[in-house]
Amino acid sequence: MSEKYSTNSPRTAALRNVMAHRGNDRNGRAGSIGCCQSLVSPQHASGSSALNRMRRRSTRRRLSQMQKAINFGQWANKRVQASDGYFFEQFSQPQPEEKESDTDTGQLTIVKLSINDNKERIQVFQDLYVEALYTIVHKVGKSSALPEPQLCKYVQNAFQVDDGLHQKLLNRAKKEKPPIVLLNISLLEARDLIAKDINGFSDPFTMMGIVPGSRRTKANDSEAGNGEQDEADEHGHETPPLSPHSQKQGNVLHRFGGSFRRRIGSKKSAKTEAKSIPAKYIKASSVQYKTLNPKWNEKFQFIVDDVSTDRFHMDIWDHDDEEKSVLDAVTSLNHITGLKGLGRYFKEVTQSARAGSQDCTDDFLGCVTMKLKDVPSAGCEDWFTLEKRSERSEVSGQVRLKLWLSTREERIDQQDDDLMDVRQHIELIRQFALHEIRMSGAPVSFFNGQLSDPATTILHQHAIQGDLTELHQSMCQWLAYSAMINIGISFSFLYDILSRLISKWVPLALDKDEENTLTESFQAFDDYCKKAMMGHRTNVSTSKRTQLESFSNMLRCWKLMRESPLYEKCLPFQKSFDYDINAILQKSAEEYFRHVIKHAEDNENPCKELYQVIQTLNKACAKMHKFDPIFKTFTDINYGLITYREFDRLLDEYICSEMMSEKKDDLKTLMMTASKTEGDNEELLITILRVHFAAQEFRQYRLPRQKYRLDKSDWGQIFDRAIVKWMDIARIKAFGRVELACQLDATIQIASSEIRHTSSYVDVCHIIDQYLAIWERMNVSDVILRADLTEKLVQCICKIAEFYVDRVLAQLATDGFCGQLQAFIPSALINLFCAAVNNIEQVRRSLVVTDKLHLDELLEQYEQKTQQKAQWKIEVESELDRCDKYLCEQIECTIDKLARRQIAILKKHVFHLAWSPSACPVEGALKPLTDTLDAELSAVHRTLLHRNFVRVMHAQVNILLPLFDECIEENPGLEPVFYQRLYEAWSVLTDFFHAGGKGISLETFETIPAHMELVSKLALNQMSTIRIIEQYYKNLLKEQNDVSECKYGILNVRAYYNSNSQTLVVDVIGAKQVIPLDTNGLSDPFVVIELVPRLRYPTQPVSKTKIVSKSLNPIFDETFEFHIPPKIPTGGMVHFIVMDHDFLRSNDFAGEAFLDLTEVPGFGTAGVANTLRQFNLILIHPSNSNKGMVDVLASRKEDKEAQNFIRTLSVAY
Incomplete structure (x- = not known):
């Protein structure tokens, strides 16, 4: 071995870890990954996790700043909070987040492969490497075009072997004895065979074998023996038998041999080939009787000498031998050993067939021949068309075969181990997978089993050479990958692998050793999942989506395994999956509780210990809504119910034990002491309230309609007394904070905003917010007491706000904003003004608290208990409304003081506007006024809150409205163009204050009475006299039509217009229910008829009916005619006045009534002339709605038409 690959080198140490447990596990589970944790870089994984966590937090922070303009906790004065020892904050501060594991197995990446210095494991590692090279060198079948050097290079990289050792091990692989190549045949079925028997069917069977190539045949001939060859030579050219019936002894072999000899060689070599047996092995199938579509489903295996030249051949024959079965002949064939005996047997069969060939019929059904070099490495399954053996043969149909190649190794140094191929395949899968993960640089959990083409080719060849079926390959994948769960392999990927394994498994498909291997793997996976389930509350972070998904996929994979028939076969007599999950959840909850008690133990302060226990349980309960859907998806278990019930039981037992303790400062004594009204025990009171809040939070995780053991506890009264005591203390501390906040007031500037604020408002809003947040978490068991405390709380909050507003405005007055302000105010004072009104507005907004008080819910509980109508809710809402109104008034008064300092200037601009030359455009005449208004608004629009900015606009509008109204009142009866100019000017100002929707809304303008009155006055004054008069009568007609009841009676008339004579005919019939106006309770009514407007009918007389004495339902029955043109003027109508x-x-x-001339027949489309139509007109009394019109007309002293109209109104008939 080279120096680079010495046993002490870092590379060897790296490879040693990969090969851990590979040398000693032959009798055990195939596929332990060993020390897989050494394959990852914790620093890299934790760094990636920290980066992701940092990004998520920064996103949340940005969202928070966008959603909330002011963060009270950020801008509140820490000195104010510290003045009372953070009295409010200690209840509402969020608990520190659970510390999460630095290493997330789902984010681990492989940076190197290593093994330890064990020489035995290094040897196993090298043996596996040699096995991979051996597989490449002896590739079998027609496979991919990847060259051998490329495959060898991939193996070298995957195993991280240097060139020297690689060449050494490659030579070793080449020296190994080549494997024995095997051809595997699965004879499945045939179809559409020809019928040979008289019954219209056949009894087909097959004979098959390997036909050696030309070179192999010549070599075999030399080995056959001289005696046999000489006898064959005597006969010369051999004719194949016509039928297997010619010789009963050995008939099966005879038939096959005949077809075989026909298929090989040419006529020139027929004599030579007849001297030897053409098939190395010949095997026959069973006989399928009376069928043309036989189904065999039989398997055969042949040894192949030369894949490149040998061929597979198969004959199908019809069996007609009643005395000797084919199986007997096959048995005889199987007893022959060696080619000499096989040749002699074929010789005898051939001779017998030749002797009786003339008396036999041909029962040949077809044959199939295939070159072995064309068999794909993955095998093939197809329908093969049957071929003829000669022109005389009658053949039809197809046969379905499945062919694949495999090998059997006979290496001298290898021990006999039935699972060796399986173990090697597992190790190769794992080695290649680790290499692919390392090269990708991605986390292990991202790996989905996708291997590169070289790895796939090598594994495919290894499976072929090891005769590993698809089931065995799926089993190897499961054994390889399931051992990688410690380094974070994806459970989703394992689920797919396991699904494939289960789908391919059938009973008896695996032998005992293979089933034992699977059993150990299933047991190990089972143990892993149980351990993960026991620690899931601590180890699984619900804030990390990847960890939740991994846990969910683990449970899904576990369920698939446990409920599969394969698991039942390997590990029978197991309890149900749901039963085990239920038991594990209960046990894990109990262990978690013991862990919590151990870490929260505090012998000096039992209250603090109890708080820590409940708070930790709350953290676990907060995860239930994340875990519960996962368990409901894969089981019938209610995770939340099981977990909470166990926590409830354990906590109840713990509290009972602590309350019964006989220690000096036991839990019960401390809780009673803290709730007493007298005494200075604020720290203990705070701890008791923390326990109360934690217990309330714990109750929130309950499921409805369930009974719990903690319901029997009698803590309510203790907590109620503690809450009452806390409310008294909180009120004092809240006012103290407001006072200090005003003393320490300072300007604050929020980024990207010029709005003026000071720190005091933040402190006050923070106090109110904290007050309400704490109250919302409190649960007063006595409903009546809670109602009283709610009212008390609202009063306290309102007093705090009002106290703060008074202090702010007093300070503003001290700074110079008081008395009669000058027209010019320094910018510093403007800023102080803006900060003051903004502070008040922000505090006002913080008083929107009705939702947090849950008044409706409390009211329902209160009335249900007392059975009385509650008044406290009305008082609470009135108190809030009164406080809101007070704050708004203070803001508006302050703003109004600012705006009124410019009244003189604005009045001057309005005067110049009114009397500006008519040639000057309105916009030009308004410019001095709008410039003044805009200058005032520009000074504050960036520094005021929008609501306060709109209030400034309101103040300006409230000043301008009286000025415009005063201008109208001081100049009555002028030309309409004067008022039209003012009307246009006010419309421009309305748009100015509307500011395109950013200022005062148009709807708001409509709610201002002074604005509506001004618009109405200007609209009337700019109208001409005749238009006002017409509008006057239109209003009266509309008023008549809108009347819903007859208070003054009904007048019955008929009318039509004769267009030929241009005469309007009016027939006054009578009246009903006229109001009594005499002392006798009756009236003496008569009717006055006139056409209006009089201005349009100046020549038409006023007519009267007769007087009907002492009647409320007079009958007049009089007709009147008016000669008028057919064209009706605008507003033309008949005016009826009923007088007493x-x-x-x-x-x-x-009373009076009006008849619109457009409804009279004969005018336009009203109807046909000369047709009287009756009208029932409701009598009305004019309302004051037209008073404005009358006043305008009365003011026009120089207008004769206006004055005439006014006089007609006062005419006495």
Whole structure:
């Protein structure tokens, strides 16, 4: 051996580890991987794992910053938190994450292969190397085109052997005796054979053998013996027998020989070939009676002398011998030893056949010949068409054969071991797999069994030469790969391997030694899975998807193995898979609990020990939702229920034991002491509450509708008293923190944001957030007490917010933001103002706490227990609303103070806008005003929260609305163009404050009464007189049509328009249910009829009906005619006024109604002329909705039409 390959070299040491357990396991399990952990680089694996973990954490951190603008824990003043010893934080801080294993087997990579210095294992390693080279040198069958040097080079790289040792071992492989090549034949069936018997069937059987090549035949002839050859020569050219019936003795061999001699050589060499037996071995199948489609399913094996020249030949004959069976003839054939005896036997058969050939019929059914060099290395299975032996033969049909080559080694130095080929195949698979993994550089778990072409070719050749069936190869793959689970081989890949093995296995397909090997492998895998199941709570990190998937695939593979018939055969009488899983889960939970108790033991503080125990159990329970779906997928086991029940039982027993302890400071004594209202035991109180929180978290993992042993514990009252005591302490500490936060207030700047804040608001929001988070985790067993404490909590939070707001605004006033502010304010004071209102707004937002208080759920429990209507929920919500309103008012007052300092400037700009020349565009006239507004907004829009920025806009709008309204009121009755200009200006300002959706929403504008009133005034004032009048009557008509009840009665009229005479005919029929206006409870009604608007019908008279005395349902039955053109003006209608006649005083108004002329037949499409149509008009009293129109018209003193309209409204009929 070269110096490079000495037993002390690093390379030898590396290879030695790979070969661990390979030399001494011949009688045991084939395929222990040995010390596979040495194949990996823990530093590389842990580094990769750390990198992945770092990336995941950084992603989470970025998401957190995007979702939440302010992280209270990051910006809160640590001095404020430390002032009370982190009183709130110690309850709500998340527990440190479980320390995860540095080495993840799923991420291991192979960096080198090594073995130890054991000489025996080095020898085994070299023997395996020689076996691989031997397989390459003696390739069998028609295989891939990969050259021999390439295959040898691959083996050298896979075994990491230097050139010197490689050449030495290659020479050793070449010196080994070549293997004996075997041809394996599986005679399956035939079809469509020709019928030879009188019954229309045949009784087919086959004879087959190996036909030597020309050179081999000549050599065999020389060995046949002189006596036999001389006798053959005497007969000269030999004629093949026509039928096997010519000689009963040896008839089987005779037939086969006849066909065989026909198939080989030419006529010129017929005499020479007749001198010897053409087949080295001849074997016959069984007879299948009365069939043309026989099925044999028989196997035969022949020794091949020369694969390159030998041929396989098979005849099919019809058997008609009733006195001697074919099997007897085959038996006689099998007793012949050596070619001399075989030749003599064939000679006798041939002579007998020749003697009686004239009296026999030909029962030949066909033959098949195939060159052995054409047999693929993987074998072949196909239908072969039967051939004729001569032109006289009548042949049809096909025969289905399966042929494959294998070898048998007869090396002198090899011990007799039936499993040697299996063991070598296992080691080769594993060696090549480790090499492929190492070359890929990927983790072991990524390997899916894909080997390179050289490795596949070598393994394929080794399987052929070892006569390993597909079942044996699948078994070897399982034995090889299942031994690699310690270095992280994928269980998903193992599942595929095992599935293939199980699908190929059939009973009795493996011998006893092979089944024993599988048994040991199954037992080892079983033990591994049980061990992994026992430690899964500690070893499997649920935060790592790869580990969960690996565990899931392990369980899937384990289930497949346990429930397979192969496992039942190897390990019978086992309990069910689900039963074992159930037992293991219970046992593992118990062991885990013992481990927890051991690590949490604290003799000085039993409360702290209990807290550590429950908290650790919570970590295990938190994983249940990850494991439970896995177990439900592959078993009928409820993982969560089993685990929690065991933890519940063990924890209950532990607590009972601790509570019954007779130690001085036992658990029960400490818990009672901490819950007392008097005394200074804050540290112990905190520990008790931690136990309470941990116990509450433990309860959350329960499954519904189940009974648990911990339900019987009487901790509730102890915890309730502790919570009441904590609430009192927390209130004091919270106000103390607010005071200190205001004293230590400082400006904070958040990255990528110019919004002004100070640290005090963060501290206050942090206090409220912590307060609520702790309260949400508390569970007060007494519902009434919880309702009282909830109300108390809300009051405390609201007082904290209000106290903070008062302090902030007081400090702002101290800094100069008070009194009558000047128009110009320094930027420093602006920043202080922005920080103050932003702080208040942030605190206001933190008061959205109704979801965290679970008020509806608590209310239901409260009323269910007390059977009374609860008032505390209304009080709690009112308290929150009142506090929210107070904070909003303080913000708005502060902002309003800022905005009102510019009233004088804004009033001046509005005046100039109103009286700017009409030639000046509105936008130009508005520019001084919008510039002033924009300058104010620009000063704060980057430093204010959006809500506060919109509040500033609201304040400006609230200032401008009175200014515009004042402008209208001070200038009544002007031309409409004046108001139209103001209307356009306000529309521009509305868009300005809307800011494309980023400012005040249009919906919000509609909720401002002053805005709606201003828009209405401007819209009316910019309208012409006639349009206002028309709109006035349209509104009254709409009001009439929208009435839902008849409060003032109904007027019945008929009307039509005669287009020929252009006459409108109105027939006043009567009225019903007129309101009583006289003291006698009746009325004296009459109706006034006029066409409106009067401006459109100035020449039409006003008509009246007769007076019907003392009636509420008068009948008038009078007709009136109005000569008007057919074109109806806008808003044209008939106005009916019902009056009550009074002799001594003015007539009283009883109601009015309107008839739209467009509905009268004869006008347009209303109907056919001269057809009276009755209308039942509901009487109405005009509402104040039109008062604005009347006021506008009244203000137009110089407008004659407007004044005439106003006068008509006051006419007394």
